[in-house]
Amino acid sequence: MAEKKYVYQFGAGKAEGGADMRNLLGGKGANLAEMANIGVPVPPGFTITTEVCTAFYENNKQYPKELEGQVMAALQAVEKIIGQKFGDPKDPLLFSVRSGARVSMPGMMDTVLNLGLNDETVKGLIEKTGNARFAYDSYRRFVQMYSDVVMGCKAEREDEHDPFEQIIDAKKKARGVKNDTDLSAQDLKELVSEFKAMVKSRFNKNFPEKPMDQLWGSIGAVFGSWNGARAITYRKLNGIPEHWGTAVNVQAMVFGNMGDDSATGVAFTRDPATGNNQFYGEYLINAQGEDVVAGIRTPHPVNKAGKTDPSLTSLEEEMPAVYKELETIYHKLENHYKDMQDIEFTIQQGKLWMLQTRTGKRTAAAAIKIAVEMVGEGLIDKKTAVYRVAPEQLDQLLHPMFDPKAKKQILAKGLPASPGAASGKVVFTAEKAIELKDVGEKIILVRLETSPEDIGGMDAAQGILTARGGMTSHAAVVARGMGKCCVAGCGALEINYAKKEFKVGETVVKEGDWISLDGSTGQVMLGQVPTIQPTLSGNFGKLMSWADEIRKIGVRTNADTPKDSKVARDFGAQGIGLCRTEHMFFEGDRIMSMREMILADDEAGRRKALAKLLPMQKGDFLGIFEAMQGLPVTIRLLDPPLHEFLPHEEKEIAEMAKIMNVPVEKIKSKIVALHEFNPMLGHRGCRLGITYPEITEMQARAIIEAACELKKKGLKVLPEIMVPLIGTLKEFQDQETLIRNTAKKVFAEKGMEVEYMVGTMIEIPRAALTADKIAQSAEFFSYGTNDLTQMTFGYSRDDAGSFLPHYVEAGILPYDVFQRIDEEGVGQLIQIGVERGRSTRPNLKVGICGEHGGEPNSVKFCHKVGMNYVSCSPYRVPIARLAAAHAVIEDEKRGLFRDK
């Protein structure tokens, strides 16, 4: 039997491994091999396989006996390629040693650089570079890094200062300098000795001088780190099996700071801001990688095309041959990886080395442009293009954003409740907002929290800022529906309505002062920050149409008005998944009729008031049905508790009493009677329709009459009547009977029939648990994941601000469960509900209309559990469409690359 192969070499235009050997060579090793294979000049080196790691732990921390010989052979091969020798006091070859598991495990283990330096070889490095300070700085870094990573020389108590930094501080004090960079070559040389002495006194053992000892020490440290506390924790958190093991990459060091024929730089194969197909990058002569990004020296553009300052010469001009080679390489890399690459290179004494290539980060606009153009170039297929654009990114494109170049004076940070950018004058009441808007002012409405009475003011404002409430508070939900910027739950705000001002620390902002809100980051800024309006390119439309071809789950919208419905259709919504009827009861006269109903002493009085609401409600549905012509419209019956429709401030109560000609006392006593300790768990949803059947009857009549009238005109109407807050089959049957009986009456009156469905929200845990029963009568389910999350966790979304941010920060929750579905808990109930519902009614239509319906991970979850559609606010419809396509592609990927 041939000797088992444990070491894979790479360099000089070839490699023993490749990209497909990730399991054996780790991610980094496979990628280095791949680059070498396609002829990209990478510093040569070798990878010790993950099997060695496994064998190491299985065999009492002994290496396979073949390993040493294979490492020596590989090392000599590197020496041959690079023309230097490891440990050569004249011209030493130096190595880096890095770990590399199948998947990236950041922070698992530090890197050891400059391996091979000792008191002898450092002299060779000085000679070679003519730079003693560089050589000794490299040396002292190596000693520090090796002692830490390999020997474990660290601070011993939490309050102790790092032992190396202590020595450096003492040296700087002795020299009377402030910065590390002010230390001389001699100082650094002394530091090396002092470091070694400290290590010796700590461990009673000399710092290894022999390069081979250093190498084996580093290899051992990498394998040892696989079972270190950090790595074990990381594996546990990310579900990485212990038996995977890590590989070790040993690679020749190259230096861009060996003189004026050396350089280092970073570049993108296309413009990461615009997506333009143009090579774009920066470099510095005689510099190390970190110098380019550190900002001490101004980097130069790599090519003439990228020049903005004529005084900065480009690499294209300075080293035309090397630039030419770089161009060839970047084309090769892009063609090979079939994506825009972010590359790092170093030129050591005229020789170009590629240190890294990886997929480049880009803006949303660039992502779309690059993806669509690469399809045109034949580089990738449509599916790949669709998968290249992250759904979350689209947010940038759909809302105005602040000019990234503008100066910002950040005052506070709240929750990014509804994306977009807005500037305006501060007002504290809805009335003032409307008043100023009417005279052409731009305003920002600032409230402790908003209530349905503020809707007019929210509509008039550029943006909304609240001190309380979470991502699903009234302000947040309404603002997202309006596509309006909102920062919610900004706890730092101390609002004083009486003084018409708010404070953040010592800063006072008065009514009329300008502020700016970034709804995508939650930032609140002083003054007027300039914004830019994004435009949707043709590429956007093209990509979205490809996404639609791929996705399997439908995308609807949550919309309560014909205007919102229109916006959502333009964004590609395939129907309305949630039309909240209560929003219709606040406008104009309606609120008075609504209040008349609430104040009525008996059913007859309520029916009288409801009769006034009927034609207005019917009018709403006529408008919405027309806007959605031919597409299904899910209408939710009245949901919020009745007290939300009553005023709560003395002045407003007095006003209402006057208009309605009833005693103030009557209104107040009604408000007291309707008060609830926990309105979220109170008299709302179907509980209203069950105790006041006349409300359900009026709403059912308005829907069915509207549908009949439009059908008579030849329009197609698909109403889906949805009963909220169902917890038991009998609740549903009670409401269903009312609705169907009302429909029958209307049909008889009109002498015609329309098709309609009656279904339910699933938002109460008990509904999910008894979905098999509820599906006996319900024709469709729509998950109200806001409420379902509230009740499954026992969190009030309006109050969770006092602990939820801490939970996410401290890792008690992995993310805000009101933004993204908690698959472990809430997801279980969703899955139970879908399975049990379909066990009774196999063709049960299932959707989601909670806020999660527009969050990409949640959309994927909905796809996974087999929902028919997701529904989200109009401005999130494109995000959901794209996420839905990603879900299909990921299914396919799992099928192809499933781990065995």
Add this chain to the structure above:
Amino acid sequence: MAEKKYVYQFGAGKAEGGADMRNLLGGKGANLAEMANIGVPVPPGFTITTEVCTAFYENNKQYPKELEGQVMAALQAVEKIIGQKFGDPKDPLLFSVRSGARVSMPGMMDTVLNLGLNDETVKGLIEKTGNARFAYDSYRRFVQMYSDVVMGCKAEREDEHDPFEQIIDAKKKARGVKNDTDLSAQDLKELVSEFKAMVKSRFNKNFPEKPMDQLWGSIGAVFGSWNGARAITYRKLNGIPEHWGTAVNVQAMVFGNMGDDSATGVAFTRDPATGNNQFYGEYLINAQGEDVVAGIRTPHPVNKAGKTDPSLTSLEEEMPAVYKELETIYHKLENHYKDMQDIEFTIQQGKLWMLQTRTGKRTAAAAIKIAVEMVGEGLIDKKTAVYRVAPEQLDQLLHPMFDPKAKKQILAKGLPASPGAASGKVVFTAEKAIELKDVGEKIILVRLETSPEDIGGMDAAQGILTARGGMTSHAAVVARGMGKCCVAGCGALEINYAKKEFKVGETVVKEGDWISLDGSTGQVMLGQVPTIQPTLSGNFGKLMSWADEIRKIGVRTNADTPKDSKVARDFGAQGIGLCRTEHMFFEGDRIMSMREMILADDEAGRRKALAKLLPMQKGDFLGIFEAMQGLPVTIRLLDPPLHEFLPHEEKEIAEMAKIMNVPVEKIKSKIVALHEFNPMLGHRGCRLGITYPEITEMQARAIIEAACELKKKGLKVLPEIMVPLIGTLKEFQDQETLIRNTAKKVFAEKGMEVEYMVGTMIEIPRAALTADKIAQSAEFFSYGTNDLTQMTFGYSRDDAGSFLPHYVEAGILPYDVFQRIDEEGVGQLIQIGVERGRSTRPNLKVGICGEHGGEPNSVKFCHKVGMNYVSCSPYRVPIARLAAAHAVIEDEKRGLFRDK
């Protein structure tokens, strides 16, 4: 093959059927046969089996051909026994026809009595009885009943008056009389003709005159009723299979009103009020059954022992021979059925007939006495005795009750929140309650709702009455813990604190007026209703000890003070399942330290205030541990939101500001900051301990220090530290780490260790769903079914009063789910939690500490899902012990008598 038997005869001391043939003969038929078999004189008759019903429906509503012959034979047998002939114009035999399914289906079908009367036979009846009025009244009742039940002659529209009553009304008007009893024999005779004429005009068909036609018509109606709408609905509601079918019982009529040698009566084989072993009953000469209970004539006692009025002669004196026979029969029946019987008898012309025997209803005291004495008499075994006493009944014994003979002026009805009876003067504030109690007054505290600040006043009161809140509101929970009477959620109360009065309709009750509360029925009465104090007999102790021998599930108590703990131990509690630590923070100085902590600006401030609370809290635990010596004590860490500890009224805020020497504004702004929209879903439970770890540390320290100090004294202590409101494993681990680290510190300080456990409440749906994960760390689970019910249904128990009573009335919920566990929904989560928890930790200790832990059906459910114990308020401990024993007995019964 022999002819299949469809008809079973009974009478004359024998029967073809028996009690074990319930499936074939129905309950009534089997019982009549059983009585006949043991030689009890029952009017003879026969039962047509349920198989005929099944065959009837399977065979297109045709009877088996053998049926007619068998019925005729049975009919002739009855004629022979009774010495009369069916349809004999001289001396007619009359029949009753009744349905009888396997299980009683009340209201499924009416009975037809006096069958066999027509214009000829009625004359024979007159002759035989010498009472024309009786005979014609029987006749017109028969025509009316038959026409209704068999022919379907009913009002045709809802608003129509019953057609027979219309004719009777016309007759009374014509005769100028008011009551049916004022009509003469002639009038009744005319009614018979008029009834028949009306039936004929309606159905164009003569009323059947031939007795045999009447009989077959009635039999057909009974079988037809099995698939009537009422029966179908009843079967659906009660899960009775359609194929069971009903039997038909045809039985000879007997009359107690055939002269002075006839009589009728009812009796109990033992005294149903006291349980004394003494025959007890009432009878009337020349009367029908309904006359005894109608109250028009004063019934006489059956025997001399029962005489209270010397002027009333007993049956023992009037008809000594018949009485002797009755005595023999009642002994026979009691010995046969082995339980106290409630019997009905009729004496027709000197001949005693038993019409019915059934288990007699009895008071709790009687139930216990009879059950225990019957064991002594060798009639039943201990298990049967235990099963004879309904756990719910014990409530009567454990609380004072109103004298059943007292007159009551009922003012309103609320929820029976905490059992017992109480009278006192009305007060509206806790202060006033304490003030009056101190001068020896009995008072009733009346509040809109109570809060923790009212505890002193609740303690001072005889009873508590609230206008809002449900069975698990603060008032209800605290009152039950105190064993104090409480009526909660009495919505009819309009309380006016300013005027110191409340109104119910037009009645005004002022401070100082006497009212009385019945906490077992929810009644609120005007004035002072006398109460009686029940005493626990030796029989009670004996029965409970038998229950303890039988039951498998443990019974603990919810107790927060040494006093409550003592009461509960006396009632047999085997430990504390829930000790709520927050109640400890309201007394005396503690509330000030608590408030100091809440007002503190930082952790250091909080720690300072907590340091003051530590010794007090430790003192509480010392007292409770000592009271429960050797028994486990589950201590729940702080649960309620912090704002509950702050005052909310101006006056109290000012007072607090003065005492604490802080600005009123500071307190107010803290109150605003802590305000929550839905406190039930807010910053409470473990969320407090996670955001303020110092609170958990203080509590853990108090518990562990107290345990150490007692162990040092040689006492056994078993603390179980319980973290509330856990929804995720990480939350639990966060708190567990704090607790264990604190314990380690205390152990180090004290130089000793104690055993303790750390576990969690399961009260959040998500906790049940992820119980497998939570059990990785939690050593025990305790179901908080109050919160679990709230969140599973999305009901706030404090607000559910606006719809929950309607839900129960309308049958949308089968019962109040805050009183009894909803097995379908909440029960699923409980079961999931137990199964998943034990899948991770097979020996996981599981209990319940919600209010349901003392409700018998819920205790049985807890037994069924395999919990280790239930925990309930001290006064419900005996109820839980008995229910737990019933659960075991029912398991055994199911094993024996499972339906095939």
